[in-house]
Amino acid sequence: MLRARLRKQFPASPGSAAFSLELDVDAQPGITVLFGPSGAGKTLTLDSIAGFVQPDEGRILLDDEILFDGAARVSLPPRKRHCGYVFQNYALFPNMTLRQNLEFALHGRPRLERHRRVNQALERFHLEDMQGRRPHELSGGQKQRCSVARALVGAPRILLLDEPSRGLDAALRAELYGIIRQVRDEYRIPILLVTHDLDECIELGDEILVVRDGGVAQKGMPHDVFDRPATIEVAQLLGLHNLLSVEILALDPGRKVSRLRYLEYELAGPYFPGHLIGDRVWLCVRPRQMTAAPRAGRPTANQIPVSLERVVERIHGLRLEFNGDLAVEDSNGVAEEARRVKDWVVEIPPAAMRVL
Amino acid sequence: MAIDWFPLWLSLKVAAVSTAAAVVIGLWLAWLLANREFRGRELLDAAVTLPLVLPPTVLGYYLLVLLGRATPFGRVYEWLFGSPLVFTWQAAVVAAFLHAMPLLVKSARAAFESIDHSYERAARSLGASELLTFARVTLPLARRSILAAAALAFARSLGDFGVTIMLAGNIPGRTQTVAVAIYDAVESGNGALARTLVLIVSAVSLAVIWFANRVGGRSRAF
Numbered sequence: 001m002l003r004a005r006l007r008k009q010f011p012a013s014p015g016s017a018a019f020s021l022e023l024d025v026d027a028q029p030g031i032t033v034l035f036g037p038s039g040a041g042k043t044l045t046l047d048s049i050a051g052f053v054q055p056d057e058g059r060i061l062l063d064d065e066i067l068f069d070g071a072a073r074v075s076l077p078p079r080k081r082h083c084g085y086v087f088q089n090y091a092l093f094p095n096m097t098l099r100q101n102l103e104f105a106l107h108g109r110p111r112l113e114r115h116r117r118v119n120q121a122l123e124r125f126h127l128e129d130m131q132g133r134r135p136h137e138l139s140g141g142q143k144q145r146c147s148v149a150r151a152l153v154g155a156p157r158i159l160l161l162d163e164p165s166r167g168l169d170a171a172l173r174a175e176l177y178g179i180i181r182q183v184r185d186e187y188r189i190p191i192l193l194v195t196h197d198l199d200e201c202i203e204l205g206d207e208i209l210v211v212r213d214g215g216v217a218q219k220g221m222p223h224d225v226f227d228r229p230a231t232i233e234v235a236q237l238l239g240l241h242n243l244l245s246v247e248i249l250a251l252d253p254g255r256k257v258s259r260l261r262y263l264e265y266e267l268a269g270p271y272f273p274g275h276l277i278g279d280r281v282w283l284c285v286r287p288r289q290m291t292a293a294p295r296a297g298r299p300t301a302n303q304i305p306v307s308l309e310r311v312v313e314r315i316h317g318l319r320l321e322f323n324g325d326l327a328v329e330d331s332n333g334v335a336e337e338a339r340r341v342k343d344w345v346v347e348i349p350p351a352a353m354r355v356l
Numbered sequence: 357m358a359i360d361w362f363p364l365w366l367s368l369k370v371a372a373v374s375t376a377a378a379v380v381i382g383l384w385l386a387w388l389l390a391n392r393e394f395r396g397r398e399l400l401d402a403a404v405t406l407p408l409v410l411p412p413t414v415l416g417y418y419l420l421v422l423l424g425r426a427t428p429f430g431r432v433y434e435w436l437f438g439s440p441l442v443f444t445w446q447a448a449v450v451a452a453f454l455h456a457m458p459l460l461v462k463s464a465r466a467a468f469e470s471i472d473h474s475y476e477r478a479a480r481s482l483g484a485s486e487l488l489t490f491a492r493v494t495l496p497l498a499r500r501s502i503l504a505a506a507a508l509a510f511a512r513s514l515g516d517f518g519v520t521i522m523l524a525g526n527i528p529g530r531t532q533t534v535a536v537a538i539y540d541a542v543e544s545g546n547g548a549l550a551r552t553l554v555l556i557v558s559a560v561s562l563a564v565i566w567f568a569n570r571v572g573g574r575s576r577a578f
Contacts, residue, residue, distance in 0.1 A: 050477070089472065150478075
C-alpha cells in the first residue's frame with residue numbers, strides 16, 4: 001500500500017510559469033488512475049515516488065517503509081525503493097537481449113533463482129520464444145510485455161505506468177489493457193497509472209484521481225466521478241457535455257421546486273438546498289437522461305430550441321450533438337431523414353438536473 | 357638508407373598509453389560533468405578544455421613548473437619511481453595525455469547528456485548501483501561516440517610537438533618522438549627521413565580519422 005504526500009515548488013522561469021505540486025495519493029492494491037491534462041503534475045508524481053525527483057516536503061510510505069520524509073531528511077535512492085516503473089518509450093536496454101533485460105533486474109541474486117524467476121516471467125507474459133532477441137527486433141506489443149515483465153520480475157511493491165497507451169493503435173491498446181488487468185489479478189500490489197485518456201480511466205480504474213494544476217481535484221470510483229463531478233473544472237476535464245450555467249430565479253422548499261434561467265429560456269428545476277435566489281450555478285445533465293426531437297411548433301416547458309451539429313455513431317446507440325455543447329444519447333436510433341433536420345428541441349427533465 | 361624506427365614506435369607507445377589514461381580519467385570526469393550538479397562544474401569543464409587552445413609553450417611551461425625535479429610533485433614522483441619525470445618518455449605521455457583529455461571529455465559529456473535518461477532511470481529503479489548502471493547501460497549506449505573520441509585523441513597524441521619538446525626534450529633513442537624527429541631531420545637536411553616519417557604519420561592519422569568517422573557516424577546504434 002502506498003501513502004504519499006508530495007509538495008514541490010517550481011519558481012517561474014523565463015520558459016515556464018511557476019508551478020506547485022500539492023498532491024496526496026493513497027493507493028491500495030488494484031489500479032489507481034491519475035487522470036489529467038498535460039502539465040498537471042501526473043508524471044512528476046510518479047517520478048517523485050520512484051525517487052527520480054525529490055519533493056521539497058512531504059512523506060512517501062510504501063508498505064510501512066519510509067521512502068521519503070522531508071522533515072526527517074530521509075530519501076532512499078531509486079534502487080532501494082522497489083518500484084517497478086514502465087516508461088512511455090519502454091526504455092528496454094538496446095544492447096541486451098530480452099532475456100538479459102529481465103536478468104538485469106535480478107543482478108546480484110543467485111544464478112538458479114535468477115534463472116527460475118526470469119523463466120517464470122517469460123512464460124507469464126508469453127515471451128519465451130523471443131527471449132534471445134534484441135529490443136529492435138521486437139514488435140510493439142512484445143516490447144510492451146517485455147517492459148512490464150522487466151518491471152515486475154524483481155517483485156516490486158508497486159507498479160508505476162507512465163502513459164503506457166500513448167501512441168498505440170487500438171489493437172495494441174486492447175492488448176495492453178489485458179496485460180494490466182492480468183497484473184492486477186496476479187500481483188497483489190498497487191498499480192499507479194498515468195493517463196489523459198478517458199476511456200482508459202473507465203476501462204481500467206478501480207479508483208481515479210483527477211489531477212489538475214498540481215493537486216487532486218477529485219477522487220473516487222470512475223463511475224462516481226463521471227456521474228458526480230465535484231466542480232465545473234472536473235466536469236470540463238472529463239469532457240462532459242450538457243454543462244449549463246443557470247441563474248436561480250425562484251426557490252420553493254415547500255413544493256421542492258425551483259425556477260431557473262438558462263440563456264433566455266426559463267426552466268423548471270428541483271429544489272437546490274444551500275443556494276439562494278440570484279445565485280449562478282452550473283448544472284450537469286447526463287446525455288442519456290435528456291430527450292431530443294425535431295422541432296415542431298412552439299417549445300413547451302423545459303424544452304430548449306437547438307440546432308443539430310453532428311450525429312456520432314456509438315457502440316450503444318447514437319449521440320446527437322447540438323450547439324452550446326449539448327448532447328443527447330439515444331439508444332433507439334434516429335430515422336435517416338431526421339438526421340438532415342437542422343432544428344431540434346432538447347428537453348431537460350427536472351429530475352435529471354444536478355448542480356455542481 | 358637505414359631508418360631509425362625508434363621515434364615512430366615511441367610515438368605509438370606514448371599515444372596508446374596516454375589515450376588509455378585519458379579514457380579512464382576522461383570518462384569519469386565526463387560522467388561527473390554530465391550527471392552531478394556541483395559548484396565550479398563549468399569551471400572544471402573549461403579547465404579541461406584549456407589545453408586545446410593554449411599555446412604548447414605555455415602549457416609546457418606550466419608543466420615544467422608543476423612537475424620539475426625541485427617541485428613537490430617532482431620529488432614525490434622521484435621518490436616513488438626512483439627517477440625524475442621530466443625528460444623521460446613518461447613526460448611525453450603526460451604531454452600527450454593533456455592533449456587527449458579535452459577531446460574525450462567533450463565528446464563523452466555530450467554523449468552522456470544526449471542519452472535518453474529513461475534508460476538510466478530504468479536501470480536505477482531495477483535496483484542497479486550507479487557503477488552498474490554506468491557500465492551496463494550508459495557506456496554501451498555511448499560507446500560509439502566514445503570510441504570515435506578515443507581514436508581522435510590517439511591521433512592527436514601522436515602528433516604533439518611543443519609540449520613534448522619542452523617537457524620530455526629531444527633525446528634521440530630515449531625521448532625523441534616522431535614529431536620531434538621530423539623537426540630534427542628537416543633541420544639537419546635529412547630530407548629522405550623527413551619525407552618517410554611525414555608520409556607514415558599522415559597515413560596513420562588518416563586511417564585513425566577514417567575509423568573515428570566510421571564508428572561515430574550516424575549509422576544504426578546497434
